[in-house]
Amino acid sequence: MSAPTDDAAITAPTDTDPAEQPWRRLSVRVVWVDLAKTVLSLAPGVVAVGFFDVEPTLSTLWPLLLVALFGGLGAVTDIVRWAFTSYRVTETEIQRRTGAFVRRHRTVHLDRIRSVDTHAKLRHRAAGLRVVTVGAGQQNGAGEAALLLDALSKDDAARLRRELLGLAAPAAENADTEPDAEVLATLRPWWVVYNMFSVWAYLMAAGLLWGLFWLVSTFGVDLYGAASRAADWDALGWLGVTVAVLVVGGAVGAIGMGVNFFTAYWKFELARVRTGGSTHLRTRRGLFSTREVNRDEARLRGLSIGEPLLWRWMGMADTNVITTGLSVWDMEQPTAILPRGPVRVARRVAARVLGDPCPLDAPLPRHPRAALRRRLWWATAIGMVPPAAVAVPVASGSASPWVLWAAFGLWPLALSGAVFAYLALGHAIAGEYLVVRSGLMSRTTSALRCDAVSTIAVRQSILQRRLGLSTVSAMTAAGWSAYEAPDVAAGEAVGFAAQAAPGLIDEFAEGLGDDGGHVRID
Amino acid sequence: MTSVEAEAIAIRAPRLRIERRAVAWWMLRALSRWGPVLAALVVSYAVWEPARVWLVAPIVAASAVLAARLLVEPWWRYRVHRWEITERATYASSGWLVQEWRVAPTSRIQTVDAVRGPFEQLLGLSTLRVTTASSYGAVSIRGLDRRTAEEAAKRLAMVAELAEGDAT
Incomplete structure (x- = not known):
């Protein structure tokens, strides 16, 4: 695509004086990739105008013009970005300078780096480019990576990753498994079943059909008209039409999700990579766009497995690591170490990551019945809000009575939700880990290392006080920042809190061990 | 109140109390937050006749919240904090x-x-x-x-x- 000479001059060997590390640049191929992308996105329109005699008026051409305009602008900004961005790795830190009008100079200490993430879209791969994201602790939760380099040539990216993670240069470049990598899981094709069905399928179907509609309308085909003529919609009635749309949309969406899953998780592999003193959990995946994430195990604070309510019967589970420095809000889910898949696999992998006996397999005793009563009360209270809101209008005749009955419909749904939420509750201390389980829509079991707990809180509402319950929260810098054990028996709460954060509350506790002996005195 | 919850929780309360002026602060805060809400509801009740029947419940709720936050919350919090x-x-x-x-x-x-x-x-x-x-x-x-x-x-x-x- 472009001559490799672009990079060669800039990335000269850097074994010279460490203080005088030369600044390195992004790959100039970024600009070409951008231009090529613009040309490609113009292609359908050009083909339509050139070969299909579509009349080139302003109304048919405005999408093309917009695409060309934005593409051109993108290429210009990329040239500017390329010209003004440089980075270097010194003994102790990585530095990046960027920005044309506002100069930014960012420095990240090497020992603060929690993760190095390499990914490439198809266009990057065609041009031999990689985007490198470096994650450090303080940006956790802000949704911003510490440092993003978009994009480096493949060799530069590999070299940077080695420098940042302190890896030795591998014998064979891009070998799939190094001798020091212990593979924990690889893709099983049938996991696609777990990834085809979700509410997002409908969004996907809508996107696909909308894109198709616009694409063929450029060629002068009216898809909507064709669909209208294909069936006698009036005969179906609105119920029939709804069902047909749901079924067709769901099918299109499910197939789309399936294809999407395979392209995203092709050649998926989770491995533990040992290098010198540190180990990393590394995932690699992707068919067209590839992604490799390295997570420092020294930053690992635990693991959580979420089981969505609607799919629990088929044992569907999401597996995420609890770690500092990786954003839980990232759309690409860098904390997920497995694709959505069977819970058996999730537990097996969890045991290998956290060690045997796995804290996630610890037995979690059921919470007191009062916790169920609290949930039922809340469900009732929430279920009564809609009827209360429409009570006056219905009573005075401004709204018809069926509105009131419809408003009551939420109640039974809320009550059954309360039961499921109660059954999900659980908490325990397993070895060095604190294990909590809760959640209605997604029952999430989290194991968090006790030494990672920074603040401990015990909360009690009026209703909880009457029912003899407390909620214990363990705050940490990693993952979701707070992990809660809702509705622990009040007498047990302080004991649990004391064990969850060893030594922290001892000086404030009194009468430890007097009531039941579930509290350690040391 | 010597402990957060007498026998059930075996942790003693923190030693120091807060200033009594905090009660006034919580009252001011309640007024500044819920006063405008109630005022807006009452004004729309007075001005906008067709909506009156829908505004009864919200007005009752907002008054109750304001009363509780103004008269109960500050003193209660002073005991707990x-x-x-x-x-x-x-x-x-x-x-x-x-x-x-x-x-x-x-x-x-x-x-x-x-x-x-x-x-x-x-x-x-x-x-x-x-x-x-x-x-x-x-x-x-x-x-x-x-x-x-x-x-x-x-x-x-x-x-x-x-x-x-x-x-x-």
Whole structure:
């Protein structure tokens, strides 16, 4: 695509004086990739105008013009970005300078780096480019990576990753498994079943059909008209039409999700990579766009497995690591170490990551019945809000009575939700880990290392006080920042809190061990 | 009230109480937050005739909330809010309908702030906010005398400096 000479001059060997590390640049191929992308996105329109005699008026051409305009602008900004961005790795830190009008100079200490993430879209791969994201602790939760380099040539990216993670240069470049990598899981094709069905399928179907509609309308085909003529919609009635749309949309969406899953998780592999003193959990995946994430195990604070309510019967589970420095809000889910898949696999992998006996397999005793009563009360209270809101209008005749009955419909749904939420509750201390389980829509079991707990809180509402319950929260810098054990028996709460954060509350506790002996005195 | 919850929870209450002026602060806060809401509802009830029937329930609810926040919450909170700072930890209890105590270890402290909002400045009060690396882990101690809060912040910052590690 472009001559490799672009990079060669800039990335000269850097074994010279460490203080005088030369600044390195992004790959100039970024600009070409951008231009090529613009040309490609113009292609359908050009083909339509050139070969299909579509009349080139302003109304048919405005999408093309917009695409060309934005593409051109993108290429210009990329040239500017390329010209003004440089980075270097010194003994102790990585530095990046960027920005044309506002100069930014960012420095990240090497020992603060929690993760190095390499990914490439198809266009990057065609041009031999990689985007490198470096994650450090303080940006956790802000949704911003510490440092993003978009994009480096493949060799530069590999070299940077080695420098940042302190890896030795591998014998064979891009070998799939190094001798020091212990593979924990690889893709099983049938996991696609777990990834085809979700509410997002409908969004996907809508996107696909909308894109198709616009694409063929450029060629002068009216898809909507064709669909209208294909069936006698009036005969179906609105119920029939709804069902047909749901079924067709769901099918299109499910197939789309399936294809999407395979392209995203092709050649998926989770491995533990040992290098010198540190180990990393590394995932690699992707068919067209590839992604490799390295997570420092020294930053690992635990693991959580979420089981969505609607799919629990088929044992569907999401597996995420609890770690500092990786954003839980990232759309690409860098904390997920497995694709959505069977819970058996999730537990097996969890045991290998956290060690045997796995804290996630610890037995979690059921919470007191009062916790169920609290949930039922809340469900009732929430279920009564809609009827209360429409009570006056219905009573005075401004709204018809069926509105009131419809408003009551939420109640039974809320009550059954309360039961499921109660059954999900659980908490325990397993070895060095604190294990909590809760959640209605997604029952999430989290194991968090006790030494990672920074603040401990015990909360009690009026209703909880009457029912003899407390909620214990363990705050940490990693993952979701707070992990809660809702509705622990009040007498047990302080004991649990004391064990969850060893030594922290001892000086404030009194009468430890007097009531039941579930509290350690040391 | 000697402990957060007498026998059920075997942890003693923090030693120190907050300033009595905090009651006035909570009253002012309730007025400034819920007063405008109620006023807006009442005005629309008076002005907009067709909507009257829909506004009865919201007005009743807003009045109840305002009354509770103005007359009950401040005194209740004054009884509950307590604090204590030792060499090893910061311990505070807070809340009224939902009561909570939390303990943050000194070794994990990242920042210590004394924050003063407009009403707090008026009353010579200050909020001491102790944050840890967790975004939910902050301990806020409200209703301290301005000077007490500043001294506590200074002392905590000094102790926290001695702790090693990156506090995550």
